[in-house]
Amino acid sequence: MSFIHREGKPTLILFGSLILIAHLIGFLWYPSYVPLISLFSLFVAFFFLQFFRNPQRPIPIVDDRLVYAPADGKVVVVENAYEDEYLKEDRIQISIFMSPVDVHVNRSPISGTIDYFKYHKGKYLVAWHPKSSILNERTTMAISNEKVNLVMRQIAGLAARRIVFYPCEGDTVSQGQEVGFIKFGSRVDIFLPVSAKILIKPGDKVRGAESIIARIE
Secondary structure (H helix, E strand, O other): OOOHHHHHHHHHHHHHHHHHHHHHHHHOOOOHHHHHHHHHHHHHHHHHHHOOOOOOOOOOOOOOOOOEOOOOOOEEEEEEEEOOOHHHHHHHEEEEEEEEOOOOOOEEOOOEEEEEEEEEEOOOOOOOOOOOOEEOOOEEEEEEEOOOOOEEEEEEEEOOOOOEEEOOOOOOEEOEEEEEOOOOOOEEEEEEOOOEEEOOOOEEEEOOOOOEEEOOO
8 A cells, every 4th residue: 555645646746846847947047035945845745745645554353333434533523314315214424524634535434335326516615514415515325234334425625626436336345445535624424323332422533444433233
């Protein structure tokens, strides 16, 4: 697994090219600005490198009764909600907000089959906006196994302009497997059965494929 996520490589190549051009212009016409250009370049390079980092995350315990966090970030919602796109039933919704400094790789919370997938065009409200889950650009996928079925939704935020989901409908995924990526601030929602035992609360920080957010009773 590469340290830099594949979604970040085109951005880093473009940024590197622009930095080379900026330094060339600085050396030729504005030599006094070269230190400032270099300092700014280091700052932006650090931001991109940490944003597109791709840490290896082996699942601590493989168990179909456990639901792992699908992303790094802060839990902003734990509430009862009606999932009206695919399941069409009452569920427990857990929402995780990913800030620009969080790892933005999305991982499968359970092992199972992708029963449903759909991409929705939309707006770019801030990811914590109450209506972002129905108005913003987003994807919805349903995953099921013998123990549980759930819906997972990737939601673009104010700065996010690219949502990626790699598996296709009908594919099987493993618990903790990388399934997608969202560039810049964004959010991931999960809709769990109302019988699930929730192990986190709003305000908690979680890590994808490491933090257990629920247990299936």
